[in-house]
Amino acid sequence: MTDAVDVVIVGAGAAGLSAAIVLGRCRRRVALIDAGNPRNRASQAVHCLLGHEGRAPSQLLAMGRLELERYPTVTQRSNLVTAIARSGNCFSVECENEVPFQVRKVLLTTGLTDDLPRVEGIDRLYGRSxxxxxxxxxxxxxxxxxxxxxxxxxxxxxxxxxxxxxxxxxxxxxxxxxxxxxxxxxxxxxxxxxxxxxxxxxxxxxxxxxxxxxxxxxxxxxxxxxxxTTGCHQSSNLSATLGCIRDEKGGIVTDPVTEESSVPGVYVAGDASRDVLLVSIAIAEGAKAGVAINQALLKEDGLA
Structure with missing residues (x-):
């Protein structure tokens, strides 16, 4: 991808899809890139989500991806983002087997990975009992x-x-x-x-x-x-290489209003910030980040 991109969203879970819809409706040029390993892939149903109680997580994400297709400025891609680095006033994004490209803002919705107890037989039960x-x-x-x-x-x-x-x-x-x-x-x-x-x-x-x-x-x-209750860890190390501050639990520290991290131009939404770890909260944080990113871009372009 060599065309100019406003925002790269790393992770197409609930938070990433939510942010992409907001930014797509703002006609922002968005690259939504996902490696295909959502935290809740073993779960049978999403709960505590109004209007979708009991829906399979895979079905919910498929619905979100389908809804995004109406926004031509949003590009959805399956790949692994290997590096992001500051490049002047922008960021350089590298993916596996692709040419690096430039973006103005970064949104990390890379989530967490649970540390399963090391007990024989647990894998076939995880997500069910x-x-x-x-x-x-x-x-x-x-x-x-x-x-x-x-x-x-x-x-x-x-x-x-x-x-x-x-x-x-x-x-x-x-x-x-x-x-x-x-x-x-x-x-x-x-x-x-x-x-x-x-x-x-x-x-x-x-x-x-x-x-x-x-x-x-x-x-x-x-x-x-x-x-x-054996804990969890960040699914991606991109926030660390970018220099984002983490709290004592390992969550990425963000502004409660804008979801911006300690690194200007880098935003975080969803479980990676380790707030309330529910799909409904991830969707809300993604939407908040999308609005905040659009407002920041408007200011940079002299439109706000």
Whole structure:
């Protein structure tokens, strides 16, 4: 791509598609580039999203891509952005096997990648009965036997939270893990058992529903779902190479009004900023960033 581009959007998830629609309607020249690895690709349904409750994530994204086709100034491409660097008043963007091109503004909607617990059998259950977000999937496992996987007070905190959805909650630390006396007392008060034994494997059905957690001792504990709190990390290192400041959680720091990062001209929307990690919030942040980018370009062109 050698033509002048107003904005490159890296990542075509909910935030990127939302921003692209706003900018497309402003007739901005947008390159929307996506590597094809959305965070929620294992999920069966999107929740907490008005008008689309229970819709498959892949279907939601397909609808967004289709809606973008009416805006001729938006180009959608499947590729991996390998580098972005300041080039005078613009940015130079490099993709795999393509000629670098110049853009005026950058929007990173590259998201996060969840750190799955290293337990045998978890991959085939993830997104069906193993989850990272109780707001997204807790309701579907209401009143079931729920396991929480996590260490220390962080795991204990999630276990306490899961009592909103079920009275039968058990914490698995997968080995000895220090839990504060205060947290232990709260767990005991809520009748949440704590298992510190190592997990050998998970057993589930062919359709991905958890049946039992097998421990190294040979004991099997019947559970219907696992919610884990092992963390996540940035899916892309582009923000780091650009020099964007991150907070203590590893989220990219942004202006709450404009979604602009600490690097002028670089904006961030969606999970990468590690605010509220819901699709609905990602869509809103993308729209906010799109408006802010258009306003910045108007000012640069003497139109605002």
């Amino acid at each position: 193993v989850h990272h977000c109780p707001y997204c999937d807790g309701f579907e496992h209401r009143d079931q036997a729920i396991a929480v996987y996590g260490e220390g007070d962080k795991g204990a905190g999630l276990a306490l939270m899961m009592k909103q959805w079920s009275s039968d909650v058990m914490l698995f630390t997968d080995g000895l893990s220090p839990i504060s006396s205060g947290m232990l007392a709260r767990l005991d008060h809520q009748r949440i058992g704590v298992c510190t034994e190592r997990i050998a494997r998970l057993e589930g059905t062919a359709d991905g529903m958890l049946k039992e957690i097998h421990l190294e001792s040979g004991k099997a504990v019947a559970r219907s779902a696992i919610f884990f």
